[in-house]
Amino acid sequence: MNFKLNEDQEMLRKAARSFADEFLADYVSNIEEKDEMPKEVIEEAAARDFMGITIPEEYGGLGLGHLARMILLEELSRVSASLGMLMQVWHLGIHPIVRFGNEEQKMKYLPRLATGELLAGLAVTESTGGSDPTAIQTEAVRDGDDYVLNGRKVFITSSHLSNVVGVLAKMTGEPQSFTLFILDKDCPGWRPGRQEKKIGFKGSNTGDLIMEDCRVPASNIIGNIGDGLKVGLNSIGEVGRAGMAGVSLGLLSASLEKAVKFSNERTMGGKPINKFQAIQFKIADMYMDLEISRLLAYKAAVMADEGMRCDTEMSMAKYYSSEASIRCAKAACDIHGSLGYMMENPTQRFLRDSFLTISSAGTTEIQQMVVGRAAIKQFS
Amino acid sequence: MEIIVCIKQVPDPEHLQLDPHTGTIIREGVPTIINAADKHALELALQLRQKNGGRVTAISMGPPSAAEALKEALAMGADMAALASDRAFAGADTLATSATLVALIHKLKPFDLVICGYSSLDSGTAQVGPQVAAILRIPFFTAVQKADKSADIFQVEVVMEDGNLVYETTLPALLTVGRRINRPRGIRLSEAKKARSKELLTFDLQSLGLTPDTVGGKGSKLSMVEKIPLSVGKGAEMIIGEPEEISGVIYGKIRNIGLGIQGGI
Numbered sequence: 321m322n323f324k325l326n327e328d329q330e331m332l333r334k335a336a337r338s339f340a341d342e343f344l345a346d347y348v349s350n351i352e353e354k355d356e357m358p359k360e361v362i363e364e365a366a367a368r369d370f371m372g373i374t375i376p377e378e379y380g381g382l383g384l385g386h387l388a389r390m391i392l393l394e395e396l397s398r399v400s401a402s403l404g405m406l407m408q409v410w411h412l413g414i415h416p417i418v419r420f421g422n423e424e425q426k427m428k429y430l431p432r433l434a435t436g437e438l439l440a441g442l443a444v445t446e447s448t449g450g451s452d453p454t455a456i457q458t459e460a461v462r463d464g465d466d467y468v469l470n471g472r473k474v475f476i477t478s479s480h481l482s483n484v485v486g487v488l489a490k491m492t493g494e495p496q497s498f499t500l501f502i503l504d505k506d507c508p509g510w511r512p513g514r515q516e517k518k519i520g521f522k523g524s525n526t527g528d529l530i531m532e533d534c535r536v537p538a539s540n541i542i543g544n545i546g547d548g549l550k551v552g553l554n555s556i557g558e559v560g561r562a563g564m565a566g567v568s569l570g571l572l573s574a575s576l577e578k579a580v581k582f583s584n585e586r587t588m589g590g591k592p593i594n595k596f597q598a599i600q601f602k603i604a605d606m607y608m609d610l611e612i613s614r615l616l617a618y619k620a621a622v623m624a625d626e627g628m629r630c631d632t633e634m635s636m637a638k639y640y641s642s643e644a645s646i647r648c649a650k651a652a653c654d655i656h657g658s659l660g661y662m663m664e665n666p667t668q669r670f671l672r673d674s675f676l677t678i679s680s681a682g683t684t685e686i687q688q689m690v691v692g693r694a695a696i697k698q699f700s
Numbered sequence: 701m702e703i704i705v706c707i708k709q710v711p712d713p714e715h716l717q718l719d720p721h722t723g724t725i726i727r728e729g730v731p732t733i734i735n736a737a738d739k740h741a742l743e744l745a746l747q748l749r750q751k752n753g754g755r756v757t758a759i760s761m762g763p764p765s766a767a768e769a770l771k772e773a774l775a776m777g778a779d780m781a782a783l784a785s786d787r788a789f790a791g792a793d794t795l796a797t798s799a800t801l802v803a804l805i806h807k808l809k810p811f812d813l814v815i816c817g818y819s820s821l822d823s824g825t826a827q828v829g830p831q832v833a834a835i836l837r838i839p840f841f842t843a844v845q846k847a848d849k850s851a852d853i854f855q856v857e858v859v860m861e862d863g864n865l866v867y868e869t870t871l872p873a874l875l876t877v878g879r880r881i882n883r884p885r886g887i888r889l890s891e892a893k894k895a896r897s898k899e900l901l902t903f904d905l906q907s908l909g910l911t912p913d914t915v916g917g918k919g920s921k922l923s924m925v926e927k928i929p930l931s932v933g934k935g936a937e938m939i940i941g942e943p944e945e946i947s948g949v950i951y952g953k954i955r956n957i958g959l960g961i962q963g964g965i
Contacts, residue, residue, distance in 0.1 A: 327896065331775055335887035343886060369889035382889050 325391075332388050336395035339368055344399050351402055351523035352669065357481075361403065366436025370396075374411055374559075375418060379430035386558075386624040390566045390617055397570020398577075401673040402524040404570050405680075408563030409477040413440025415559040416486045416500060420543045420551045425502065429484055438504075441482030442560075443473035443529050444552050450475065450679075451686050453488060453498070453552060458531065460489040460499060462538075469501065469534040472513065477680070479527035480512040486542060487531070488552050498548030502540040509534030520672030557631045558624055560681035561638040565617040568641035568677045572610045575645070575652035575670045579603060582656055593655075602655060606648045613641035632694040639687035642677035649674040701754035701849065703745040704805055705778065706816040706828070708735040709762050709769035713821055722927070725822055734769045737817025739776075739884040740877050744847060745815050746777045746885065752849050755779045757808055761789055761800050770900055775892040776885060782808060786904040791917030794823075798831035800915050803908040805836065812871045813854075818843060818878040826876070833874035840874040841867065845881055 325333070347361050365371070373389050375381020382388075389411060397404030414433050417425055417440075432438040448455040458471025469489050476485075484504050491497040503510050513528030542551050580603060583594035593599045620633035649670035653660030660667040678684055712731040719726050734742075745756045758773035760766045761784040770781035784804045792800065805814065814836070816829035826842070833840030845864055846857035856867045856875065905915065912918055939946050 327771075328893070331771065331887070331892045331895065332889065334772060335775065335889055335892050339886045342884075364886075367888065368886055373889065382893060384889070384893075 328384075329388060329391060332384065333391050333395060335368065336370075336392045337398075339365070339370075340395050340399035344396070344403060348400050348666075351400060353522075355517075355522045357403065357406060357523040357525070362406075362436065362439075362481075365396075365403065365407065369434075370407060371410055371414075371436045371439075372434030375414060375430050375434045379418075379426055380434040381430065382434075386562060386621040387618060390562060390569070390621040393563055393566025394569040394573065394614075397567040398573045399570075400523070401567055401571050401574075401670075402521050404567040405521055405524040405563075405676075406478055406481070408560075408567060409442070410440050410482070412555055412559045412563060413442045413478075413482060413484065413486055415555045416442070416542045416551050417502070419554065420500075420547070424539065425542070429502070429504075433484065438484045439478060439482045441476060441478045441485040442552070442555060443476045443479075443485050444488045444556070445473060445475050446471065447474050451683065453549060454496075456488060456490060456498075458487065458489040459492045460501065460536075461492040463535070466535045466537055467501065467541075469503075469509070469531040469536060471531050473529040473531075475516065475526055476529050477524060477526055479529050480515060480525045485510075485529065486552070486555075487529070488548050490548075491545065497546045498552075499545045500542040500548040500551045501536045502542060503531075503534065503536060504540075507534055507536045507540070518676065520669070520674075521676050556681055557634055561634040561687075562617070562621060562624065564677050564681045565613070565620070565634070565637040565641045568638075568645040568674070569610070569613055569617060571645040571670050571674050571677070572606070572613055572641065572648050575648040575667065576603070576606045576610055578667055578670075579606060579648075579652040579655045582659075599655060602651045606651050609644035609648050613637070613644050616640055632691055635682070635687040635690040638681060639684055639691065642674075643684060645674040645677050646671070701748055701752045701813060702811045703748060703754060703756045703813045703815060704808060704811050705738070705742045705745045705756060705758050705773070706801060706814065706832070707738045707742070707758050707760045707769050707773055708817070708820050708822075709733075709760065709766040710735045710820055710822040724927075732765070732768065734772055735817050735820045735822075737819060737821075737876075737878055739817075740879055740881050741815040741817050741875075742773055742776060742778065743882045743884040744844075744875070744877055745813075747882065748813070748847070748849065754812070757782060757811075759801065759804050759808070760784070761792075761797055761804070763790075764902075767900060767902070771895060772887070774895040774898045774900065775887045777888075777891050778898075780899040780901070782901040782903065784903050784908060786915075788905045788910075788912045788918075789916045791920065792915060793920035793922050794825050794827040795831055795921055796915050796917075796919040798828050798835055799919065800908070800910065801828070801832050802835045803910050804903060805832070807903060807908065810872075814838075814872070814874040816874065816876045818876045829874060829876035836872070836874070838872045838874055839869050840876070841869070842876045844875045844877045847875055 372381030373384050376383045393404050393408055417429055433440055444453050446456045460467040460469045486500050487503050488500055510531045513530040515527040583599050584592050586593045616637040620630050620637045623630035652667045656667050659665050709732045712733045715730050717726045749756050756778045758770050758778040758781040760770055764785050767783055774781055784800050789800055819826035830840050841856045841858050843859040844856055845859050848855050854869050854871055857864050939949050
C-alpha cells in the first residue's frame with residue numbers, strides 16, 4: 321500500500337494551489353460581496369484545463385481520473401469552496417456522458433465541455449425532495465422524433481450558468497420508467513428560474529430549472545429509456561459524493577491552516593496561545609479530522625480509478641468529511657474568539673459554507689443508510 | 701530565439717523561519733517555491749517565444765531538490781531545463797553562483813537572451829543577473845519593464861525613479877525583471893502532463909569543467925562575519941491628516957531611509 325502521491329499528482333496539486341493562491345484568492349472578497357462567480361475566474365479555470373480533468377484524452381480532456389479530481393477540488397475549495405462546488409458540479413454533469421453516453425453524444429459535447437466552452441450540470445432534485453428521486457414530477461412524452469418535457473427542478477447548482485444539463489424525468493403513463501435527457505441550448509422550452517439566496521457558498525449559483533413543453537431530440541437520451549435512475553444515482557454516488565468530499569477537504573484545510581496561523585500570532589500571558597493544551601487539543605482534533613477525511617476520500621477515489629465498486633466508500637468519505645468540515649470550521653472560529661465571528665475574518669465563511677456540504681449530494685442520514693446497509697450485509 | 705531563464709528555488713516566505721542563534725534562514729524541512737521574480741522572467745521568455753519562435757531553457761544551481769523548481773518551470777511551458785548541482789557548489793556567494801551559472805550557460809550555447817528575476821526573496825542582493833552578464837561580456841538591463849523584438853531590433857524599457865528609459869540592444873543580452881512586467885501564467889494541466897517527457901539535464905562540478913576553488917564557499921570572495929540585529933525603536937509617531945497627506949508623509953519617510961526604486965519594479 322503506497323500512500324505517496326506520484327510526481328504527476330504532486331504537480332497537479334501545485335498547479336491547483338498556485339491557481340488558488342495566486343489568482344483565485346484575489347477574487348474571494350468580491351465573490352462574497354456580489355454573490356457571483358466572475359466570468360474571468362471561470363475562464364481562467366478553463367484555460368488551466370480544470371474542466372476536462374475527467375474527460376478522456378480522445379475527447380479533448382486529460383483523463384486524469386478521480387483521485388486527480390479530488391486533489392483539484394480540495395485545493396480550489398481551500399481558497400474558495402464556492403468555485404470548488406461549481407467545479408464539482410460541472411464534473412458531475414460531464415460524468416453521465418463519459419460513462420453512459422454513446423459515441424455521437426461524446427463527440428458532440430465532451431470536447432467543448434473540456435475547454436469550458438460549454439458548462440455541464442445535473443438536475444434531479446424537485447420540490448418533492450432530493451433524497452427520493454422516484455418522487456419526481458417532471459414528465460416526458462414522445463412526440464415524433466422528440467420528447468416533450470414539463471417540470472421544475474429545484475436547488476440546482478449552476479442552474480444559471482450551465483448550458484448542457486442532464487435532467488431526470490419519468491415517462492408519462494409509465495411512472496417507474498425514469499430517463500435522463502441532455503438539455504442543451506438547441507432544445508427550446510427550458511430556462512433557469514428563481515435564483516436562491518443562501519447563507520453560504522456565495523457565488524456558487526443555485527436555482528430552479530423550468531421546462532415548459534421543452535423539446536428534446538430522442539438522440540439526447542443517455543443510455544436507454546428506463547436507465548435514468550441508474551445513470552443519475554451512479555453519477556451522484558461516484559462523482560457527486562466524491563466532489564462534496566473534495567470540497568469538504570478544502571474547507572478542513574482552510575480552517576486548520578487559519579487556526580494554526582492565528583494561534584501562532586495571538587499571545588496570552590506573553591506566549592502564543594497554541595502553547596496551551598486547550599488550543600493544542602482543538603488543533604489535534606482538527607488535524608485528525610483532516611487526515612481521516614483525506615484517507616477515506618483518497619481511498620474511495622483510487623477505488624473509482626481502478627474501476628472498483630466504491631459507493632459505500634464514497635458515502636463514508638462524504639459523510640465523515642462534511643460533518644468534520646463543520647466541526648473544524650467551528651473550532652477555527654472558537655480559537656479566534658470574537659474575531660472568528662467577524663465578517664473580516666474568513667472563519668465565518670468556512671462555517672457558513674460547511675453547512676451546505678451536508679445536504680448536497682445526499683444528507684448525512686442518507687450516507688448512514690448506505691454505510692449501514694453495507695455493514696449489515698457484510699457482517700451478517 | 702534561444703532564451704535561458706535563471707530560476708532559484710527559495711524557502712516559501714509563508715513558512716519563513718530564522719535560526720535564533722545565527723540569524724540565517726532555516727532551509728531544512730521548509731516548503732520551497734520558485735523565486736517570485738523568476739516566474740515573471742519565465743513568463744517574459746514564454747511570451748517572447750510565442751511571438752518569435754525558438755526555445756526556452758530554465759536553469760538553476762542548487763541541491764538535487766532544486767529540480768522540483770525546474771520541473772515546475774517545465775510544467776509552466778519551458779522546453780527544457782538544466783540543473784547545476786554538486787556539493788562543491790554549496791556556500792557560494794553571488795560571484796561563485798554567477799560563475800557556476802555561466803559554466804552551465806556555456807553548455808547550452810548558443811543563446812540570444814538570458815532572463816533573470818531582479819532579486820531573490822531569500823537573499824535580495826540583485827547581483828547575480830548583472831554578474832552573469834559581466835562574466836559573459838554581454839549587455840545587461842535591470843528592472844526591465846518591457847522587452848520586445850521586431851525584425852532585428854531588440855528593444856528594452858527599464859524603470860527609473862522618475863520615468864522609464866527605452867534602449868535598443870544587440871543580442872545576446874541579459875535582462876532582469878521584477879513583478880510589474882507581467883502576470884505569470886499558471887500551470888496548465890495539459891502542459892504539466894507533458895512536462896515529464898521534457899529534458900531535464902543535470903551537471904556536476906566535473907561535467908561543467910569547473911574546479912572546487914572557483915565555486916561554492918571556496919570560490920567565494922566574501923563571507924558574512926557578523927550579523928547586527930536591527931535596532932527596534934520605541935514609541936510610535938502618529939501621523940494625522942487626510943489620507944493623501946498621510947500617504948505623502950509616509951512616502952517621504954520611506955524615501956528618506958533610502959528606499960524607493962524597488963517598490964516600482
